[in-house]
Amino acid sequence: MELFRISFLRFTIIDLLDILALSYVFYQIYRIVRGTRASQMFAGLVLIFIAAFVVQVLGMQGMTWLIQSVTTVWVVAFVILFQPELRRVLMQLGQTRLVRALTHSRSSSILDEVVKATMILSQKRYGGLIVLQGATGIRGIIETGVPVRADASAELIVSIFFPRTPLHDGAVVIKGDIIEAAKCMLPLSDNPSIPASMGTRHRAALGLSEECDAAIIAVSEESGRISLAHGGKFLGRDYDEAALKEELQRLIFERSNPGEP
Numbered sequence: 001m002e003l004f005r006i007s008f009l010r011f012t013i014i015d016l017l018d019i020l021a022l023s024y025v026f027y028q029i030y031r032i033v034r035g036t037r038a039s040q041m042f043a044g045l046v047l048i049f050i051a052a053f054v055v056q057v058l059g060m061q062g063m064t065w066l067i068q069s070v071t072t073v074w075v076v077a078f079v080i081l082f083q084p085e086l087r088r089v090l091m092q093l094g095q096t097r098l099v100r101a102l103t104h105s106r107s108s109s110i111l112d113e114v115v116k117a118t119m120i121l122s123q124k125r126y127g128g129l130i131v132l133q134g135a136t137g138i139r140g141i142i143e144t145g146v147p148v149r150a151d152a153s154a155e156l157i158v159s160i161f162f163p164r165t166p167l168h169d170g171a172v173v174i175k176g177d178i179i180e181a182a183k184c185m186l187p188l189s190d191n192p193s194i195p196a197s198m199g200t201r202h203r204a205a206l207g208l209s210e211e212c213d214a215a216i217i218a219v220s221e222e223s224g225r226i227s228l229a230h231g232g233k234f235l236g237r238d239y240d241e242a243a244l245k246e247e248l249q250r251l252i253f254e255r256s257n258p259g260e261p
Contacts, residue, residue: 110152110177111252115245117157118217118226127221128161129171129186129201132248134213141208142173145184152179161219171204171216187211205229215251217244 026046048067055063114130121128131141146167150156152174160182161168170183186204194203205216209229216229226239228247235247 110174111245111248113152113154114157114174114217115241115248117154118219118244119241120154120158121161121219122224122226124158125221125224126158126161126163126219127168127201128157128217128219129205130157130217131171131173131184131186131208132215132217133173133175133180134215136212136214138173138208138212138214141171141184141186142175142181145170145173145181147181148172148179149181150179152177171208186216202227202229202234206232206234209233215248 052064052067055067114132118128118130120126131138148160156179157172159165160172160179167182171186172182173180173184187207187210188200188203189207189210191206191210194206199220199222201220202218205218205227206229208214209216210232213231218227218229219225220227225237226244227237228235228239228244230251236243239247
């Protein structure tokens with residue numbers, strides 16, 4: 001269906017959808033690389049693409065050949081020089097709601113690492129607070145901490161909560177397969193029914209669970225007991241390894257299948 005015509009150019013609904021889709025893709029890429037060293041290269045690529053379109057419309061064969069040649073070089077250089085940024089783009093695409101809905105679960109290996117770390121913290125009596133982000137964004141919480149952005153592993157989580165490290169006081173936030181930040185400050189719950197025996201760490205876990213769909217694991221420094229907060233309440237306060245993993249898998253399944261009974 002033709003929307004309008006400019007001289008010999010026809011503009012249809014397909015053209016409009018094509019422009020909107022391309023604009024969205026470029027915007028998302030720019031949003032991800034913004035503030036990184038890849039941003040200037042990305043801006044240069046956009047300018048080359050625009051110039052290529054203009055010279056093709058004008059029928060400038062020589063300039064079209066030159067720009068197409070330069071474009072090939074820029075794309076290859078972009079891939080070679082900025083592999084970390086491209087990896088980050090792919091990781092963020094893999095963490096979208098659509099991908100989570102298709103896979104139906106968080107990577108089991110990440111849950112294994114989190115559960116393993118939790119059990120080590122419990123055995124060593126290291127206080128711990130681990131946030132597994134759900135569909136609700138918690139950027140405000142992440143920004144209160146120290147950026148980490150590293151692959152989640154049991155060894156790294158345990159080392160963060162080692163009592164004499166500068167990052168042990170606060171929460172670790174895990175989004176997808178990545179530890180986003182450490183030493184994050186969580187809101188404290190003012191629920192009057194919380195037992196007096198619960199300390200600040202447990203009040204913080206419950207407080208965040210009241211505001212979003214994250215699952216928060218709290219490890220007591222005094223007793224080593226493992227608690228899990230979700231949906232504004234504690235689902236349990238004395239987990240062993242098998243029970244904790246089963247509970248986490250259930251929560252992740254419910255997030256991916258909200259219509260299931």
